[in-house]
């Protein structure tokens with residue numbers, strides 16, 4: 001078999017290989033490490049992974065591209081399974097409100113926050129949204145990310161805006177090297193005109209939006225912001241069950257700020273993932289473990305909101321909940337595309353080990369968006385989505401925080417990013 005690309009002399013190759021299922025409990029720290037590793041790629045697929053030299057059946061010729069990874073760490077392309085990628089405007093004005101003591105939910109309740117981004121997203125043209133999100137994807141790629149989930153949710157009452165966001169995500173998926181996976185999040189905030197009648201808005205989502213999204217195959221997942229003062233547990237249950245009956249896979253923003261039983265609901269419904277979980281109850285976490293609901297933790301958001309609490313990742317891991325991490329990139333609670341920073345935050349603030357964190361940003365993240373058969377680990381037959389970092393090992397990458405360690409990013413077997421400048 002002929003290799004089009006070979007990465008050789010890899011000081012530390014973290015394959016994160018396994019059985020294409022989320023890694024939980026002790027498995028979460030198994031990153032399938034190979035010292036002095038070698039990878040061969042043919043076109044867009046991985047055809048060999050091993051130690052030392054390539055075996056004889058892998059042929060190379062003058063067209064084969066060789067990368068020498070001496071002194072470097074090689075991992076699967078990182079995966080960001082929770083972003084609000086496509087949006088208009090920014091919210092730095094809320095930054096000073098926060099410093100003056102206003103909370104995220106106060107700002108939302110007074111018509112700002114998500115409502116302010118909804119107005120900006122509604123006003124922005126398709127091209128403006130596309131260009132802005134494209135620039136964000138470029139940053140993500142430079143940080144070693146090769147697959148990203150993107151939620152809608154800034155249409156709120158205006159379904160046209162919601163569809164515009166989804167169409168932008170679709171076009172980005174076609175044109176940008178990063179794969180963009182769409183999630184419908186019509187239930188992100190209650191429109192101001194439905195303030196006193198949020199059940200009527202829930203009915204609109206169920207009767208009009210979800211059937212349209214499902215029939216036209218515009219998204220694979222359906223998410224909801226289940227939070228005190230936003231959508232209640234009962235409303236979330238109705239929406240997610242309706243989504244499920246239309247073939248959309250349910251996800252839930254659960255117990256981010258107030259503990260209202262979101263983790264329990266995620267388990268009851270069989271959501272693929274529950275996100276945030278900063279205030280989740282111990283009982284809810286245990287139930288998630290029993291039903292294999294993945295916890296998508298967003299430590300950059302806790303850092304930025306500074307509400308004095310973080311998700312209990314250690315309790316989750318001990319109770320068989322597979323943990324993934326993501327940026328939550330959005331203009332309000334986490335305006336940062338930098339997944340490497342979130343990986344460091346996961347270790348520093350959530351006490352996850354560097355190995356657990358790498359699993360969280362690769363195979364477990366892939367499972368949270370149902371891409372585990374294609375990406376998330378370096379294994380024969382998978383897509384050649386690979387990141388090469390200028391660090392000797394995983395612990396070093398996490399510990400030396402806040403800077404970009406990426407040397408080279410390979411997507412579908414092609415080099416799509418290479419660090420330049422002085423070495």
Ligand code: IZC
Nearest residue numbers: 114117225330331332333
């Ligand atoms: O725009 O504030 N948490 N939704 C739920 C967000 C954060 C995004 C935003």
Ligand code: ZN
Nearest residue numbers: 082084253328
């Ligand atoms: Zn979110």
